[in-house]
Amino acid sequence: MAPLAALLAVLLPLLLLVACTAPAAPPPAPPPPTPAPQPSQIVVAVDDLGAGFNPHLLAHQSPVTTALAGLVLPSVFRPDVNGNPQLDKSIATSAEVTAQDPFTVTYELNLEASWTSNAPIAAEDFVYLWERMRDEPGVADAAGYRLITDVRSRAAGKAVDVVFAQPYPAWKTLFSDLLPAHLLKDAPGSWTGALANGVPASGGPFRVVSVDRARGEVVLTRNDQYWDTPAVLDQLVLRRLGGTALADGLGVGDVDIALPTPDDSVRTALGGLQPPPRIQTAPEPVVTELGLRTDGGPLADTRVRQALKGLVDRDAVRTAAAPDALAADSFATAPSLPGYASTEPTNRPDATALLTSAGWTRDDEGRWRDGGEPVQLIIGAAAERPTDLAVAKNVAAQLDAAGIETTVVAPTAVELFGQTVVPPTPPSTTTAAPPTSGAPTTATPTATPSSETSAASASTTPTATTAASPTPAPPAGVSVDLVVRPRVVGGDPATELASEYGCDDPANPNGPPGRPAVPTTCSSALQPLLDELIADPDGSNPGDTREAVEKLLWSQVPALPLFQPVSLLVSTASADSGTGVGPGPLTTGPLTGAQRWTAPAR
Incomplete structure (x- = not known):
């Protein structure tokens, strides 16, 4: 019995220990995931x-x-x-x-x-x-x-x-x-x-x-x-x-x-x-304007540009394309800025007399001709800017009613504002443009667009009077006579005037390009006034100088201000x-x- 008693003496404490030990508790459940905070x-x-x-x-x-x-x-x-x-x-x-x-x-x-x-x-x-x-x-x-x-x-x-x-x-x-x-x-x-x-x-x-x-x-x-x-x-x-x-x-x-x-x-x-x-x-920090080509084409004669100033009803354009915009009747100051006042002359030009003095004539149907050929003006507006397209179509309708043939083209904004010759792309029929009144159906020019058209390879405009040359012909394209474009405002007025209407480089008019598709003339009368204004905008006589600049711009008509969007x-x-x-x-x-x-x- 002694061996059995000894065995029990060893096993009994172990059995009691096992019996008294509670089963292990299950691990705690993980906390519910915290939702990621939404970004502000x-x-x-x-x-x-x-x-x-x-x-x-x-x-x-x-x-x-x-x-x-x-x-x-x-x-x-x-x-x-x-x-x-x-x-x-x-x-x-x-x-x-x-x-x-x-x-x-x-x-x-x-x-x-x-x-x-x-x-x-x-x-x-x-x-x-x-x-x-x-x-x-x-x-x-x-x-x-x-x-x-x-x-x-x-x-x-x-x-x-x-x-x-x-x-x-x-x-x-x-x-x-x-x-x-x-x-x-x-x-x-x-x-x-x-x-x-x-x-x-x-x-x-x-x-x-x-x-x-x-x-x-x-x-x-x-x-x-x-x-x-x-x-x-x-x-x-x-x-x-x-x-x-x-x-x-x-x-x-x-x-x-x-x-x-x-x-x-x-x-x-x-x-x-x-x-x-x-x-x-x-x-917005821009004024929409109608730029007029002054360095060639049908509008090179100042009298023709003055006539167009009389033919284009700028209030009607604004009402049709941007009725809530601010009417712009000044070159130097945006309508929303303090000190703005209209500088537009009160007299309305006699368009017929001006066009006649410039050598234009009317045919039996009342359409204008120049040198015996029908006048055809190209109006450009950027394809991505629907309000600009509405402006172009309204201006085209007004000029058509006055007997001047027009064609509206809508290249990209980069092409229109950066090249002298642009693809004659017609406005897209799917462009979501504001409603216009009386806009004509736009015709595609006879020249066909080319995907190769570029400013580098199209330095001249193909016309019927271009002399024969052994050099390759430029890609099909057109020079725009009138362009709807934004002009930046809100900074220094003297700089803005010189940027838009002055020479690229007063000492070198043929220097680096800086103009959009419708350049202005490097005016011998205007440039000295712009130089004076940009060098001393707050000098002894800034008001008189700016007034003289405004008068010259309304007289030479490199552009017509329309409205501030x-x-x-x-x-x-x-x-x-x-x-x-x-x-x-x-x-x-x-x-x-x-x-x-x-x-x-x-």
């Missing part, structure tokens, strides 16, 4: 995305381009609430005139300022913008850049000396919306092509992450590499919407702010919203509380300061 977002509805996003090209002028430039691209100076330029110290710690002979401006750049590609914002960006504005056609507001003779880099590119041919009081308007030279300078077609569908690098509080033209949407996100105060918003979305879709989006909270072009359908749709949104008006600025109450959105400075628009906005609760 503001959605802005727009009519369209525009032709591209280079703010220095006439072809790319649009409210979307203005918005992106202000939020993504670096500028040395930015306008304050009154439109006066103020140094942006996130880009330049100082900018001042450091010499008078030669006139020199020195910029000390912020050492932290850099592109999202990690390249510094530096002197090469100044050089790139200067060279492109000096040399490229179809640029906006370039006269100040053409006065620059040199851009010098110091301190590893973080100090820049800009040398001018003459004193330039408006130098603070230069080097806004700098572009990333290190990405663009060696890329073929970079000036127009690289910014056609986005902005390749950011130097501001936001960056462009996607452009979806099919959906009509541009998405900006906070630039996490930004060295200054970061944006409050995670995302800012610009979305193409109109009519009832726009109103529905505002009503259910999918859209916070809208920038539609005013028309009856938009007003009707907005009128049904409860609670009613806040509606303001936001003038406006957008409606629509915002919901919840968006208002977090943004305080308003029209903003003219040159930067309603989205100015969006980096400080907060998103409404969804």
Whole structure:
């Protein structure tokens, strides 16, 4: 028994230990997943995305381009609430005139300022913008850049000396919306092509992450590499919407702010919203004008251009194409700016007498002829700009009623504003243009379009009187006699006048191109006045000089100002509380300061 007792003495404690041990508890269930926070977002509805996003090209002028430039691209100076330029110290710690002979401006750049590609914002960006504005056609507001003779880099590119041919009081308007030279300078077609569908690098509080033209949407996100105060918003979305879709989006909270072009359908749709949104008006930083060719063709005679000034009813054009726009009757000042006043002469030209004195005659059907041949004027409007197309068709209808044959062509904006010969593309029948009254059916010119047409290979216009030449014939194309185009406004008026109506280079009229498809004459009477105005806009006699410029422009008629477009600025109450959105400075628009906005609760 002793061995059994010993065995029990060993096993009994073990059995008792097993019996008293509780089964292991199951592992705790994992906590439910926490939903990822939704990014803070503001959605802005727009009519369209525009032709591209280079703010220095006439072809790319649009409210979307203005918005992106202000939020993504670096500028040395930015306008304050009154439109006066103020140094942006996130880009330049100082900018001042450091010499008078030669006139020199020195910029000390912020050492932290850099592109999202990690390249510094530096002197090469100044050089790139200067060279492109000096040399490229179809640029906006370039006269100040053409006065620059040199851009010098110091301190590893973080100090820049800009040398001018003459004193330039408006130098603070230069080097806004700098572009990333290190990405663009060696890329073929970079000036127009690289910014056609986005902005390749950011130097501001936001960056462009996607452009979806099919959906009509541009998405900006906070630039996490930004060295200054970061944006409050995670995302800012610009979305193409109109009519009832726009109103529905505002009503259910999918859209916070809208920038539609005013028309009856938009007003009707907005009128049904409860609670009613806040509606303001936001003038755009352009004036739409009708440029007249002065260097050749049927309009080379000043009397003919004066006659057209009498034949074209500009009020009727505005009413048909942009009824809510501001009538423009001055060359120097935009209608929305303080101090604007009409400078248009009160007398209406006698068109018949002027055309007759220029050698034009009427045939038995009342149609005008020149040298025995029927007059045929080509009117150009950019295919991507529906309001411009409406203007062109209305002008064509008026001239047709006056006995002048016309043809409307609609090449791309880049072609129209950057080439002297353009493809004779007829307006698309599917283009969504505002309604016009009495617009004629447009005919395709006898010349056929060519995909090879380019400014480089089409330096002359084929006409019946062109002499035979052993050189190859240029591709099929036409020279435009009248062009509907935007003229930038809101900056320095003297610079804007010299950019649009002066010589490209007063000392060298045959120098680098800078003109859109309808050039102006390098006027021996006008140029000295423009030189005086741009050199001393606030001098002892600026009013008299500007008045003389206005009189000459109305007399020589290189263009006819038509109207300043406006957008409606629509915002919901919840968006208002977090943004305080308003029209903003003219040159930067309603989205100015969006980096400080907060998103409404969804």
